[in-house]
Every structure is written in structure tokens, then in C-alpha cells.
Amino acid sequence: MCPRCNEDIEDWEHIWVCEANEFEIDELIRKSIYEVMDQQSQVLIGKKRFWELLRGVYNEKCEVVAELEKERGLEKRDLRKRKESPTKDDDDGIEIESNNKNKKTDEKEK
Structure with a gap:
């Protein structure tokens, strides 16, 4: 039985x-x-195999995002943060690149 x-x-x-x-x-x-x-990883020295699994999941998600970006026609240069483009100050026509830099210059001129 x-x-x-x-x-x-x-x-x-x-x-x-x-x-x-x-x-x-x-x-x-x-x-x-x-x-x-829970065994030691042969790939990631000093880490457990859990890290290998997490790394695999992360890499897979990165590949999915890269594929979506490719489908939408986005490139790395499109994804980078750009500095603000210079604008003209209405009072004197001086281009402003950085507020702090121009404030100091304006104070010296006056």
C-alpha cells in the first residue's frame, strides 16, 4: 500500500x-x-546563478526595446538628450548659451 x-x-x-x-x-x-x-556562477565570477538569470532577463528586455526603436526608426542620436539650443535675448540681441555665464559677462560690461 x-x-x-x-x-x-x-x-x-x-x-x-x-x-x-x-x-x-x-x-x-x-x-x-x-x-x-543558488550555486556559484561559472560565467559571473563571485555571483550566484540567480544573477545569470537576471542578466538574461535584462538583456532580453534590452533587445526588445532595441527592436521597437528600430521599428520606429529611432537611432541612438535621436535618443540622446540634447543641450538647449541657444536663444536670443530680446533686449540686446546677445545669444544666451548659459544663464550664469552671460550674467557675469553682462555685469562686467555695465
Whole structure:
């Protein structure tokens, strides 16, 4: 008799189909995956395999974003933050590149 369900004879097939054993199998699988992920990484020295998984997820997301940018026709130069373009001051027609720089220059001239 099966010690878990006390209904059938315990044989190899019954061990895998026994409903009482189902939770133990799930737990065994989770525990095994955790043990593998908790091992030292061969790729990322000094890190665990969890980091390899996270790195893979991150890289995959980066590839998805790159593909979306490509579909939309965006290039790296389009994505960079640009400095504000110089504007003209209405009073004296001097181009303002940086507020602090021009304020000091204006004070010296007066």
C-alpha cells in the first residue's frame, strides 16, 4: 500500500500519479531549481546563478526595446538628450548659451 494515500499498491507508476504525492513532487522540483540557482556562477565570477538569470532577463528586455526603436526608426542620436539650443535675448540681441555665464559677462560690461 502507498504510505501517502493508502489506496493503491506503491509502484513506480503510482508514485508519479498519486495525488497525495503531487505536492511533494512540486516541492521537490522547486527545491531542485532553487538549489541549482543558488550555486556559484561559472560565467559571473563571485555571483550566484540567480544573477545569470537576471542578466538574461535584462538583456532580453534590452533587445526588445532595441527592436521597437528600430521599428520606429529611432537611432541612438535621436535618443540622446540634447543641450538647449541657444536663444536670443530680446533686449540686446546677445545669444544666451548659459544663464550664469552671460550674467557675469553682462555685469562686467555695465
